[in-house]
Amino acid sequence: MALWRPRQYESEGLRRGIDHRVLEHALAIGQQIAAANPRVPPIFSLRHLAHLADANYGLLRKIVSRHLEPYKLFAIRKRSSRSNKKPFRIICVPSPDLMKTQRFINRQILAHGNPNPASRAYCRGNSIWEAAEPHCSCRWLIKLDIQNFFESISEIAVYRVFRALGYQPLVSFEMARICTRLGSFTHFRRKSRWISGSARYSVIEDYRSVRMGHLPQGAPSSPRLANLALNSFDAEVGVISSRFGVAYTRYADDLAFSTSDRTFGRRPVQALVGEVYAAMRRIGLSPNTSKAHVSPPGARKVVLGLLVDGEAPRLPRDFRAKMRQHIYYLQLYGPAEHARRRNFAAVAGLRHHVEGLVAFARGIDPEYADWCQKELEPVSWPL
Numbered sequence: 001m002a003l004w005r006p007r008q009y010e011s012e013g014l015r016r017g018i019d020h021r022v023l024e025h026a027l028a029i030g031q032q033i034a035a036a037n038p039r040v041p042p043i044f045s046l047r048h049l050a051h052l053a054d055a056n057y058g059l060l061r062k063i064v065s066r067h068l069e070p071y072k073l074f075a076i077r078k079r080s081s082r083s084n085k086k087p088f089r090i091i092c093v094p095s096p097d098l099m100k101t102q103r104f105i106n107r108q109i110l111a112h113g114n115p116n117p118a119s120r121a122y123c124r125g126n127s128i129w130e131a132a133e134p135h136c137s138c139r140w141l142i143k144l145d146i147q148n149f150f151e152s153i154s155e156i157a158v159y160r161v162f163r164a165l166g167y168q169p170l171v172s173f174e175m176a177r178i179c180t181r182l183g184s185f186t187h188f189r190r191k192s193r194w195i196s197g198s199a200r201y202s203v204i205e206d207y208r209s210v211r212m213g214h215l216p217q218g219a220p221s222s223p224r225l226a227n228l229a230l231n232s233f234d235a236e237v238g239v240i241s242s243r244f245g246v247a248y249t250r251y252a253d254d255l256a257f258s259t260s261d262r263t264f265g266r267r268p269v270q271a272l273v274g275e276v277y278a279a280m281r282r283i284g285l286s287p288n289t290s291k292a293h294v295s296p297p298g299a300r301k302v303v304l305g306l307l308v309d310g311e312a313p314r315l316p317r318d319f320r321a322k323m324r325q326h327i328y329y330l331q332l333y334g335p336a337e338h339a340r341r342r343n344f345a346a347v348a349g350l351r352h353h354v355e356g357l358v359a360f361a362r363g364i365d366p367e368y369a370d371w372c373q374k375e376l377e378p379v380s381w382p383l
Helices: 006-015 020-036 046-053 057-064 096-112 128-135 155-164 169-178 222-229 231-244 266-282 317-333 335-341 347-364 366-376
Strands: 071-077 088-094 140-147 247-251 254-259 293-295
Touching (some): 096 222, 140 266, 155 169, 231 247, 231 254
């Protein structure tokens, strides 16, 4: 989308006979948005957003009013863990018009936001390799995790992202509603931070609600919104990390801290973890303590599945062993039998899994990925 030009907008408005007071007001709003971030398009109303996204305005209005459930839900089993209170991950698939609108917001607006440099996920040009690289050759590695990452980011946090991008309060509120979902009214959702003031203060009757939504996992706008919503958190944790002399990166809900300082020890680790957990709780996030892991000097060090014990991230031995197994059994038994033996529901699922492993390897070790691709060429996948 081309950058917004106020003179061109004004000329077109005059040509169409728009009331000069309306035009002046729109120009003032557009210039305010351009001053905050010249790369994002001005959006003047929900109807304007529907036009830009080629979506149904009436449907978007119902979504903003929370008058319908625009998502299809399905559950995916999490990796086995005795500590998992919820063994399933709920994936939310937006309706077609909502999907189009969220994709427009993601590509035309959120892609031009400025996440904290510590955030290494969901940004153009970032990769797992880049997230792991700052921790190479470290002596100490601390890994922490945020519980229920997307579901912990509230509608008000999303609203603040759009306000920071320069949008007017009402449009920011409407886009926040479009990008969030009301979850089940669980014990967690009964806490005060999930109770909305719009029930008392909203001028538009349809927009009144006593509850606030959260980012749905599966919406195309959720990843970048999560990054931008955590800007202040990343900045605070960056200050904490600097005070302890450690490097900090965050890849979605995975936080990594490392140092090569020989004076670093168990006490600084405990103090660092305590301060980071306190920073999480201040913004309503919950640490997943079952996934916290500390690797002292001499221990194996892995960040996002990559070994960081050398000068550059590399694929671990168990990944290569897993890849060799797949290649061997695919060549020995064929795709159908190998899928059955490995409990894949369909051969297509096995194929996507193996191709995903090769794609992951290509981002880390292209030469090894080429070897894998060559070994898989003789495999006859059914259509």
